[in-house]
Amino acid sequence: MNKQRFFYKIALVLTISSCTGQIPGSFRFLQQEEAFNVSINVNTKLDLLWVIDNSASMDVAQQKLRNGLNSFANVYMQPTWDIRTAVITSDVYLANTTAWNQYRTKTVPGSAGYVSSYIDNKTIPFQNPPSNPTLVNPATGAFPNGFKYNDVWPKWDANYAKLLPGYHDGPIPTLCFEWTQYFLYGVTNCDYRDDNGDTTTAKCTDPGAGDDTREECINTTQNNSMHSGLPIIQTKPPTGTPGDAAWVNALVDKFLINVSVGSSGHGSERALSSVVQFLTDNEASASTTKFFRQDSVRAVIFVSDEEDQSMTTPASPSVSFNPYTDYGCDLSGLQALNPTANITGGYCCSNGCTFDSDMDCQAKTVDSFTYTPSVCADNAKLISVSSVKTQLDNFFMNLDGSNDNPNYFVANIVPMTGPGIQQMQADRAAQDAAVGAYITVATNRPDRLIALADQVGGGSMSMDITSNDYSPLLDQIGLTAVLKAGKFKVLKKLGLEAEMTIKVVKVDASFYFITSDHFEIVDEYWIQLDAPTILALNETDQIVINYQPSAAY
DSSP states (O other): OOHHHHHHHHHHHHHHHHOOOSSTTOOOOOOEEEEEEHHHHSOOEEEEEEEEOOSGGGHHHHHHHHHHHHHHHHHHOOTTSEEEEEEEETTGGGGOHHHHHHHHTSBOTTOTTEEOHHHHTOSSOOOOOTTOTTSOBTTTTEETTOOBHHHHSTTOSTTTTSOOTTTSSSOOOBOOSTTSHHHHHSTTOHHHHHHHOOOOSHHHHSOOTTOOHHHHSOOBSSOOOOOOSOSEEESSOOTTOOOSHHHHHHHHHHHHHHHOOOSOSOSSOOHHHHHHHHHHHTSSTTOSSOOOOTTOEEEEEEEOSSOOOOBOOOSSOOTTOOTTTTEEEOHHHHHHHSTTSOOOHHHHTTTSOOBOTTOOOOOEEETTEEEOOSEEEOGGGBOOHHHHHHHHHHHHHHHHTOSSOOOEEEEEEEOOSHHHHHHHHHHHHHHHHHTTOOOOOOOOOOHHHHHHHHHHOTTOEEEETTOSOOHHHHHHHHHHHHHHHTEEEOSSOBOOGGGEEEEEEOTTSOEEEEOGGGEEEOSSSEEEEOHHHHHTOOTTOEEEEEEOBSSOO
């Protein structure tokens, strides 16, 4: 066979097998049509884990968070989607029994014989908790045998990192007395909740005139009734329950209660260690409270105003080991902030910490503002950010049975700018003075959380906690999650958008087309729908794509 006849036969085969034949002499690949079931290919499963700082400085930020979440929940928490949310706090690491059981159950040094004038003069007589019926003499306000840390914070126990009712479906209960001075004298004003006898949650979600959610949305050991009852909130209604406005409104209210974590948590904020502890305890194979689901789109959302202080813990901690072990102090800075006080290393260790006089806290400059944190963790003892990322990556890939795509992103709402940090520090100084505490420099850009977002990538973000309105920040988080769910892959390389049609087929066989202004080709194989289109989909819908490939294979 000569060359001319050989190439003629090849051309004829290609014309018959690969061309439409609509135009004589033209060459076009066959138009492709692929059908995708929404529940598989446009994934309606979104799992959003919130990790919220519950230390004393977070009242203002939590108020903004509650305000912004109203609009977020009403847009993204739709019953046609299978979205789950859960909340843990930055002190969940205390659930680690090996490291912290000895600390939690230890009598606080100097507390034996302590007398609380607040308890002695309460409007409603103090009642001892069932866990310790002889804790206080209600007639005198005296603690005859002192108090343990888990007398003050009874939920600091082995279940603290699990999504159980009474733990992470509202703020943790805290004993209201002078020793928790920010809780009693600060904006939370715990004596109001202690004495008002209101056991409903209505004023937390919808405060009336003159009510302050920072007083209403807390729990004390006397009045521990501010709970949603649902540590995991799921937008998809159970069979037989209509996904109507009443259902959505109830979800929003429960969500607001869950994110109202209060500000009476531990001052050693270890958000990264808390996430790791959560994976260890709540996501274990035998757990009945598992949150993250196979093949879902996931987000881990951190809300904090301080640097992460997650440190390594010894396998066999000493009797004196506590959350402030291996901390240092800026003594000269504290003395300058409190000129009439006698600041010593003993002040820095007022909570029993191990003060290292040779370890000074390092100054930090953000924009043009330079500051030095008053108390700081020893950098040499911090766990690495990359090790946390590796644990998250491995957990999610093992969950999905994937080797290359953990399918999650990280979002931070944290201090980002010099002026914002300066203002937050000034606000905290005013609060310190108002409750009779020493003025400290606490607000700090959390570079470790920002580094985690940078390392994870995939749409991860860090946004400014000092924003007056959190609605745009929360909208960006929701938008990122939804767009991840609405990006999907076809089998052959895509040609032009102009030669593509996408239609949504309903369960009753009716259908509508998605116009080209609501989708785009993002690379050779991937199509991205926009957020409004994605949110309008139902898991029973089917997407049918008709497109012109750019190549045969």
